[in-house]
Amino acid sequence: MSDIEAAFEDGPAFVPYLAAGDPEIDASQRYVEALAAGGADVIELGLPFSEPIAEGPTIQSAIVRSLEGGMTVDDYFEFVDSLDVDVPVVCMTYYNLIYQYEDDEPQGGSEGQKGPAPFVRKAKEVGIDGFVVPDLPAEEADPLRTACDEAGLDLIFIVAPTTNEERLDRLVSLSSGYVYVQARLGVTGAREDVSERTTASLDRLAGYDLPKAVGFGIKSGEQARDIVAGGADGIIVGSALVDVVADGYESDEPVAETADRLEALCRELKQGAVAGAQDRPTPERT
Amino acid sequence: MSDIEAAFEDGPAFVPYLAAGDPEIDASQRYVEALAAGGADVIELGLPFSEPIAEGPTIQSAIVRSLEGGMTVDDYFEFVDSLDVDVPVVCMTYYNLIYQYEDDEPQGGSEGQKGPAPFVRKAKEVGIDGFVVPDLPAEEADPLRTACDEAGLDLIFIVAPTTNEERLDRLVSLSSGYVYVQARLGVTGAREDVSERTTASLDRLAGYDLPKAVGFGIKSGEQARDIVAGGADGIIVGSALVDVVADGYESDEPVAETADRLEALCRELKQGAVAGAQDRPTPERT
Amino acid sequence: MSESKPDPDPETEADAKFGDYGGQYVPEALMPAIEELQDAYERYVLDNEDGFMDEFRRRLRDFGGRPTPLQRADTLSERYDRDVYLKREDLLHGGAHKLNNALGQCLLAKYMGKERIIAETGAGQHGPATAMAAAHLGMPCEIYMGRRDINRQRPNVFRMRINGAEVNPVTTGRGTLKEAISETMRDWATTVENTHYIIGSIVGPAPFPAMVRDFHSVISEETRKQAKEQYGRLPDSVVACAGGGSNTMGIFADFVDSGPQSGPESASGGEPRADVGLYAVEAGGSSLSVDEERGVAPNSASLSTGSEGVLHGARTKLLQDSDGQIMESHSVSSGLDYAGVGPELAHLVDEERVEAVNVDDDAALEAFHRLSQAEGIIPALETAHALGFLEETDRDLGEFVVINVSGRGDKDLEAALEETEQRDIPNAPEMEVFE
Amino acid sequence: MSESKPDPDPETEADAKFGDYGGQYVPEALMPAIEELQDAYERYVLDNEDGFMDEFRRRLRDFGGRPTPLQRADTLSERYDRDVYLKREDLLHGGAHKLNNALGQCLLAKYMGKERIIAETGAGQHGPATAMAAAHLGMPCEIYMGRRDINRQRPNVFRMRINGAEVNPVTTGRGTLKEAISETMRDWATTVENTHYIIGSIVGPAPFPAMVRDFHSVISEETRKQAKEQYGRLPDSVVACAGGGSNTMGIFADFVDSGPQSGPESASGGEPRADVGLYAVEAGGSSLSVDEERGVAPNSASLSTGSEGVLHGARTKLLQDSDGQIMESHSVSSGLDYAGVGPELAHLVDEERVEAVNVDDDAALEAFHRLSQAEGIIPALETAHALGFLEETDRDLGEFVVINVSGRGDKDLEAALEETEQRDIPNAPEMEVFE
Numbered sequence A, B: 001m002s003d004i005e006a007a008f009e010d011g012p013a014f015v016p017y018l019a020a021g022d023p024e025i026d027a028s029q030r031y032v033e034a035l036a037a038g039g040a041d042v043i044e045l046g047l048p049f050s051e052p053i054a055e056g057p058t059i060q061s062a063i064v065r066s067l068e069g070g071m072t073v074d075d076y077f078e079f080v081d082s083l084d085v086d087v088p089v090v091c092m093t094y095y096n097l098i099y100q101y102e103d104d105e106p107q108g109g110s111e112g113q114k115g116p117a118p119f120v121r122k123a124k125e126v127g128i129d130g131f132v133v134p135d136l137p138a139e140e141a142d143p144l145r146t147a148c149d150e151a152g153l154d155l156i157f158i159v160a161p162t163t164n165e166e167r168l169d170r171l172v173s174l175s176s177g178y179v180y181v182q183a184r185l186g187v188t189g190a191r192e193d194v195s196e197r198t199t200a201s202l203d204r205l206a207g208y209d210l211p212k213a214v215g216f217g218i219k220s221g222e223q224a225r226d227i228v229a230g231g232a233d234g235i236i237v238g239s240a241l242v243d244v245v246a247d248g249y250e251s252d253e254p255v256a257e258t259a260d261r262l263e264a265l266c267r268e269l270k271q272g273a274v275a276g277a278q279d280r281p282t283p284e285r286t
Numbered sequence C, D: 001m002s003e004s005k006p007d008p009d010p011e012t013e014a015d016a017k018f019g020d021y022g023g024q025y026v027p028e029a030l031m032p033a034i035e036e037l038q039d040a041y042e043r044y045v046l047d048n049e050d051g052f053m054d055e056f057r058r059r060l061r062d063f064g065g066r067p068t069p070l071q072r073a074d075t076l077s078e079r080y081d082r083d084v085y086l087k088r089e090d091l092l093h094g095g096a097h098k099l100n101n102a103l104g105q106c107l108l109a110k111y112m113g114k115e116r117i118i119a120e121t122g123a124g125q126h127g128p129a130t131a132m133a134a135a136h137l138g139m140p141c142e143i144y145m146g147r148r149d150i151n152r153q154r155p156n157v158f159r160m161r162i163n164g165a166e167v168n169p170v171t172t173g174r175g176t177l178k179e180a181i182s183e184t185m186r187d188w189a190t191t192v193e194n195t196h197y198i199i200g201s202i203v204g205p206a207p208f209p210a211m212v213r214d215f216h217s218v219i220s221e222e223t224r225k226q227a228k229e230q231y232g233r234l235p236d237s238v239v240a241c242a243g244g245g246s247n248t249m250g251i252f253a254d255f256v257d258s259g260p261q262s263g264p265e266s267a268s269g270g271e272p273r274a275d276v277g278l279y280a281v282e283a284g285g286s287s288l289s290v291d292e293e294r295g296v297a298p299n300s301a302s303l304s305t306g307s308e309g310v311l312h313g314a315r316t317k318l319l320q321d322s323d324g325q326i327m328e329s330h331s332v333s334s335g336l337d338y339a340g341v342g343p344e345l346a347h348l349v350d351e352e353r354v355e356a357v358n359v360d361d362d363a364a365l366e367a368f369h370r371l372s373q374a375e376g377i378i379p380a381l382e383t384a385h386a387l388g389f390l391e392e393t394d395r396d397l398g399e400f401v402v403i404n405v406s407g408r409g410d411k412d413l414e415a416a417l418e419e420t421e422q423r424d425i426p427n428a429p430e431m432e433v434f435e
């Protein structure tokens, strides 16, 4: 069992997301550490890509801030390397950055100088545990899956409300660490309501062993509670947290205060998740 | 022999043109009388039409001034009626005004209520002696020619440099009073030079009996002299005189002064014509 | 009035007059050129000398994009509960039927050995079409355009200049079409020996009206053939807007003598009319009444409200005051904004072979938006009048109606939206998208 | 790198990959829609189920105005001392080849039971073409367009709104095409169940590149036929501009496998090439070099200067920095201003079946004016690149060259003149006519 999967063992996992380098490296490091302090069980850390087609406006803006601050792939790896957190880190990015990656110091044979293999090796080196790549469907995932297997890292796939049974089977079997259950159609972004489709998706996934983390649109402890009560093994929260960073940035709030607010929101979300687990009619894992 | 043709009997005729009502009725009357005082043998008096396709910018502007002053066809007839000049008056206008004319007081049978016949009758009544209608070629002239014949008035046709022998024959035979020899291609307007085509046209017309008056572009006594020396029986001057009116109008010159300048220019032109007749190698008429 | 002359010899003077209309009211200086043109028209156009018409037709096809489709308009057909077909002249190169004539005359000028082309343009499409045709045939070209129109119609001026034509601003008078025509005539009067003046509609002295009609009659030739192929018979009604009337006579030409229909019945089973109904839709402007005092007609409906007179070289129906002074016309569509109309149309209306109808500014704008939304075709504002007639009329147009889509509306976008904004056009889109 | 997979089953996955290019790099939420589209593409487009292709071709003819002419350009032919022919896609309804695809996809969406159309547009012609096609077929339509492009491209926005489409301003980023694509993908990710996203070029995830090519391949089908009819054989070279590459593959499609020419020799007696030469002309912009620091490429020459990567759903050639971040591209022609290119073109260039060349901003502007003046056709600035290649190249293009005139320049007048003014374009007309 990987460290990521293990993070789901002791009760529902809280999986927060931030874009690395938003709004700049130092503050961002402080914010990521606040996630851990706030109770994160796994951290999804965005490696910014210039065309984030699966993101809503909130995360897109975070990515723009980070890129405008000068974030590069090398910076990202350095950033992760220097993080002081002891929960597993998942790198969330788009495929082209993985595909283009070239190792400065080639290792081993002539293969693997460019693309998924050196990217995964480098990621492992700096302490990354797994990957979510929203524009990489099962159909195109073989090279990255292979590289992850070789390095012993997880590759997490997203299951959408539109995913049919056949694809679902394939996706879950390709996934390791957890399955990312997309709560609703659309892109990332905080919303008020919990979609019925979340429950439907969780039901469809009930027969599979891998932990199911639900994301897309969660912003409050109450939502977290409902979703976990509905059967999720974890919740993924991105835009609601990025909103806190954006707020702080726009109002020139001291970094420490923004970090405090982030930590507080994390606590609320985590508590919601924990409460949700207690609400469950028949808890299937504890 | 009509009064118009007779005006060419005693040496070269000077035929000035002004647009009636330019810039308004009273001044215009004064100006027309100045033409007579300056030595006009025949006066061409424009009845303004809204689409003067054969006029250059100078005369077009005169027409616009007159029309904007409110000139109507009835006003024109009144204007001519009240003129105090004792030379023949030629009405220069476009065919639509003739074609549309309706007599207020129908005379005679059911025909002739509208169009050339009543127009010519009315013109005769107010003392007009003939017509020049630049947009009425020989092909379309039958009705007006007939009406003129009935009323005993002249209809003057224009011979252009492009007119071929066959047309020339026909035009001269349809003309009465004089033949209007267009000195050059183009539209009315004062110019510096005398076209070679003037001489060519006069040569072509040498065999015909009717007086030949040359117009289009004459502005100075010297030009007048050259043209008459070249064989013309008269000169027609429009734009150069209209320029004087326009000048006076634009500089707010007192009407009397403008009239004086007009009269002076007329004298110069007339003298030029007379001098030209003396220069002739073999005068054919005296 | 009894001016009628015996009909001219049809062998030598093809269509110089249409009943009492038409003729040649131009300065003598131009008459030789007109005679020369008449001769060239007869030889090249009527008799296809030197294969002129073959070359013309080939260029219309390869350069112009002919034939244009005859398209069933599904949504309009449903709306009006009849089969409405659109003759797509908007797809011709340049975006309007105007090229048929511009190309024809430009080629004729070349056959005649002329070295230079001139033309007038208002706000409409004739200038750009002439500039294109002249560039295509390598002829130097100058276009007269009123100063005011130049400033209002930047894209059309751009197009002409980009095609290499000179654009001569006309500063006299109000600086619009009327003044531009006069100025072009002046140029022609000066340069007639080496220059051909391409008149933009079926107006002007003979042989222009007949010749321009003949260049445009390819529209009706195609429509006739397409109607038979696609519908099994001739249309019951043909509808076209009429400014000067070139697109109008272009699509009417081969239907004027249609006679009782024979041949197989239509696929859809409708009873064909005895005779193809021909509707010329004029611009009703804001009102059909006139302001005699100011010399202004707030419409361009010379067939419906005008009277006989002589303008720009021909006897025809005009908007004029009781003296015979030409009125200022008006229409939301600049291409219809003309105080006269082609003499042949005037004659056919008198003969009751063509019915003159009109559609006002508002109804035209509504029709502009209707076709755009219902069929995905943005029509010229001129064309919108023909389309408005379909909506407004209580005439029975029969089962099978053809509308001549004389041009596309790209040239009219700004004007249409501006005019739309000033009125209450129920189907107009909101334009709040701009900041 | 060893990512090659066995070729997908050609029966079920038509052209999902082109060599290593192509594929389907999209969020899982869209994959079912893409599978559904793949299925519809195979059934309706490839197998003509329910007569889909017949209806498509009929509508292209009646509504679109196909076939478009293949016209000999006399003046250019003389200039380049070879027979230069123009494939006149500028005459298609809307003024560019774009309608072929917009109409095809819109009709396909209708056959698939979709209720709503969305599309992105830059400054180019895809938005208006989609709005037209959607209005024609009665489908509600929303177009995403960057705020900056909206303010720069008023006429195109007018056209879309007048055709009844919603125009959704995209305010993120620089407010241009890139952001509009992302925003349209977001809409689609939310509404995928009832909505079809009409991609505007041969880019995006499979089956888009193959499907868009198939809708445009009518261009090359006609060209092939017309070349044989008019010239007696296939062309020696075919030249097209390439942004995404839809007009490019549209005219290349049926020539890719042309093989050695058979059949009678040409009328003009030229020796035909063994194989039809295919030239994809990219926008060279102001320079082929890139500014890695600022992430800006002052060109759009992804085939000539880009490298392999993944963008907007497909693996293809891109303008990217060494990390893989997409560069800002540039071209005087907005329709070529894109950092990627169709995967099939990338493959054909690697295979050396297509030659990738480029023409810079200045040469394109010069070519824009040249065609306008020499032939009376104002080309789109995109097309001007293809024409500029004729002037610039020292390749031997052979006796018989076809240029794809992908669109007309009416949309580009203001831009072309503005850009012309800022440079030293020797053949540009003076614009002193305005006051």
Ligand SMILES: Cc1ncc(COP(=O)(O)O)c(C=O)c1O
Pocket: C096, C097, C098, C124, C125, C126, C200, C201, C202, C241, C242, C243, C244, C245, C246, C247, C248, C334, C335, C336, C380, C382, C383, C406, C407, C408
């Ligand atoms: C598209 C279009 N239709 C119609 C007209 C009116 O001209 P005509 O009545 O000669 O067809 C014009 C004139 O510019 C035009 O551009």
Ligand SMILES: Cc1ncc(COP(=O)(O)O)c(C=O)c1O
Pocket: D096, D097, D098, D124, D125, D126, D200, D201, D202, D241, D242, D243, D244, D245, D246, D247, D248, D334, D335, D336, D380, D382, D383, D406, D407, D408
């Ligand atoms: C006229 C024209 N040509 C070419 C293009 C480039 O697109 P593609 O490369 O897909 O043909 C465009 C895009 O807007 C266009 O409008």
